[in-house]
Amino acid sequence: MTGAPTPSPALARQQFRLRPPPLPEPRGPLSAAVTARLRGTDAGSTPLPVPSPDNRSPYGDDLQLALYILYELHYQGFHDVxxxxxxDSGLLACRGAMEEVFLGALRRDVPIDDAETAEQALDELQLEPVGDDGTGVSYFLRDEGTLDHVRAYAAxxxxxxxxEADPHAWVIxxxxxxxxxxxxxxxxxEFGGGRADEIHAQLFADLMEDLRLDTTYGHYVDAAPAEMLATVNLxxxxxxHRALRAALVGHFAAVxxxxxxxxxxxxEAMRRVGAGPAAVRFYTExxxxxxxxxxxVRHDVVGGLLEGEPHLDADVVFGIHATTHLENRLxxxxxxxxxEGATGLRGDWPTASERRRSA
Incomplete structure (x- = not known):
């Protein structure tokens, strides 16, 4: 009697994508209500809470996690959901109210000069500090980062x-x-040019293996700060939303x-801390x-979009600046x-299991 067939090496490497993750732990009343509805523990009898448009924490843990959970239903979903x-109409209505709060905060916090064009906004993004001595995350990791910093960043x-690249496919x-x-x-x-082992998401999983991180899809949601959730939710x-298609093009262009x-x-940071060849390769690629x-992207995606729909120029600019705004917050x-000697992640990270994994 033969056992189950042995998965191919390519399939074995992609197991991280084949298991829907468990629901994250709630971080407040919104995310608690959403997870309860998804678990079926409220039997749909209790109306989901709706945040008011003047919600004081549009970038906070509770709203951003609740949004992340509802968005994830359109990607890999969750185990036992x-x-x-x-x-579900109730979940969509709840999501719509949260989106109104999130988008309203972005429009308030990302002022747009009516005279600025997408071309000008992209030109500004290309300006690198003189002497390559900037102060952002990539500079810190290159010059001062430790292996622990790199692991926290990758998590x-x-x-x-x-x-990677899945959210941008909505615009096609x-x-x-x-x-x-x-x-x-x-x-x-981005999807590997027809080769499963070259999909960029797989290359990042290989990076995580080099760093001895868990490559299971969604494994680090509970550790992720609200600032990270917001960048993904954007x-x-x-x-x-079709109405925001040009903003997504702006986001893609900014990236x-x-x-x-x-x-x-x-x-360079990966080489310096000895992260491993797959970790280096992800970034050199x-x-x-x-x-x-x-x-x-500049000349054909953005240029082609605005050639046919020039009235969307301001939306492209908004997408660029909203992306920069949230990346700066992160x-x-x-x-x-x-x-300050901390990891930047939530809770007691690395956990005991993570410490054993990295030993």
Missing amino acids: PDSLEW ARSLYHLK PRLHGRAKAAMVAVEFD MSLFGL EVTSSPGSRRLA HVTADAVHEQV ADRLLTAWR
Whole structure:
């Protein structure tokens, strides 16, 4: 009698994507109500709470986690949560109210100059500090970071990188002609150019293995600060609303324009702390690929979109600046924590199991 067939090496490497994660631990009344509804413990009899538009914590743990959970129903879902709840009307209404709070805060906190164009906003992003002596996260990790800093950074970033490029795919059916063709070309690279082991999410899982982190999808959600949740939620907010399609293009452009120089510094950081070849490779791959993607995105995705729909220029600018705003908030959180000797993650991290894993 033969046992179960042995999975292929490629399939074995992708196991991290095949298991829906458990629901995260709530961080307040909103996320508690959402998780209770998804677990079925409230039997749908209690109306979900609706945050008021003047919610004082639009970037806080509770609202951002609740949003993250509801958005995740459109991606991998959660263990023991029925897939049919993806389109539950009560959950969608609750999500819509939270999106109103989040988007309202972004529009308030990200002032847009009516005269600024997408081209100007992208030019500004390309300005690197003289002497390559900036103060951001990639500079810190390159110059001062330890292996523990790198591990904490990768754990936080895994919320996005283990589904890298997925949120941006929402925009493809909302583009036309040159913009659509260019967007698909870039996404094709992000998804490995037809090779499963070259999908960028898989490359990040390989990086995590080098760093002795758990590669299970969603494993580090409970450790992720609200600032990290917000950066991931922004992509889903833009991606799931056709009205915000140009903002998602702006987000994508901001990521691609800033990726290559930042990835070069992070590759140097990985080498310096001895993170391992897969960790180095993830970032060196982005140095090369994103230098090319930057030009395609600027001239063909953004250019093609605005050629056909010039009235969306301000939305592209908003997407660029909203991305920068939330990334700066995350950087402030991490850098402040690191300079104080903390990890920047929530709770007692690394946990005992993480310490054993890294030993």
